[in-house]
Amino acid sequence: MRVLVTGHKGYIGTVLVKMLLDDGHDVLGLDSDLYRRCTYGEDFVHVPEMIKDVRDVVKSDLEGKGIEAIIHLAALSNDLLGDINPEHTLDINWRASVNIAKLAKEVGIKRFLFASSCSMYGAAGDDILDESANFNPVTHYAISKVNTERDLRELADENFSPIYLRNSTAYGFSPRIRFDVVVNNLTAWAYTTGKIMMKSDGTPWRPLVHIEDISQAFITLMKAPKEKVHNQAFNIGINTENYQIREVADFVGKTVPDCKVSFADGASPDLRNYRVNFDKLHTTFPDAGLHWTVPKGIEQLYNEYKRIGLNADDYEGVQYKRIAHIKHLLANDELDDTLRWK
DSSP states (O other), rough: OEEETTTSSSTTTTHHHHHHHHHTTTEEEEETEEETTTTOOOOOOOSEEOOOGGGOOOGGTTTOOOEEEEEEEOOOOOOHHHHOOOOHHHHEEEEEEEEHHHHHHHTOOEEEEEEEEEGGGGGEEEEEEESOOOOOOOOOHHHHHHHHHHHHHHOOOOTTTEEEEEEEESSSOTOOOSSSSHHHHHHHHHHHHHEEEEEESOOEEEEEEHHHHHHHHHHHHHHHHHHHTTEEEHHHEEGEEEEEHHHHHHHHHHHHHTTTTEEEEEEEEEEEEEEEHHHHHHHTTOHHHHOHHHHHHHHHHHHHHHHTTHHHHHSSSSSSSHHHHHHHHTTTTTOOOOBOOO
């Protein structure tokens, strides 16, 4: 298939594009490239692209290019980043997403895969939640995902199939690494400082999924028969990969030598507390191929940190932390107050 990937230069996008190409697809990218100076290690695979803010996409960007499906990853993907200006999060993650879907429908692109999030379940306690569960979002990022799913459902018809991939909290190595997601974060702290720095009390539950498994799920659902996916949501993850954060810390401690658990100042229970059921995905697509586990992912991260040579200055600097990097670009007058390049 010929597929447009928005956010193709991001944390997940750089991994997904390679996997799409390896699976035989023709890929076009669209990205504002806010993190163009944030490549970690080797460069990634490049494809034909449009460097453009998703808020500025127009009909001519999509028509006449032979696009058969859109995988829409582009978003402000960080709860703290979303809090800089909640309206930016809503404009980019919600309103722009719906606009792109409307334009796609107008030009005859039949399949629209939306990178949603299990964070929509929010403060859910110890219940194990399937796709029918109520939403209880506690961040602007999660609210933006709820709003987008709601509005995309209204666009669905016999000629346009939106699909909602509710991804678990991502982890894993990428050329556009993020150190603000929990598994990457704890492993980096342990490797660079000898401490496993806990920012909560460790009790919250969180479903976790490797970015290669997220990418595999996108490819599987993109190719699936319409009747199996049309206007449906799928939780993306594996049932055995629901963990309390303190369990993740224990796994890190077993992988990274000579490190110990340390609690950040003010560490307290996290409102984001939820466990998720993934039966629908694996029953509908028994050969989907998701296979990563958190211990295996921590080992991958540790080996990559050693290979490339992660140090505390890299980890604590502005290059690989999303919110710090955006604030740096704003302070240097490289972005305007709408987060567009000047």
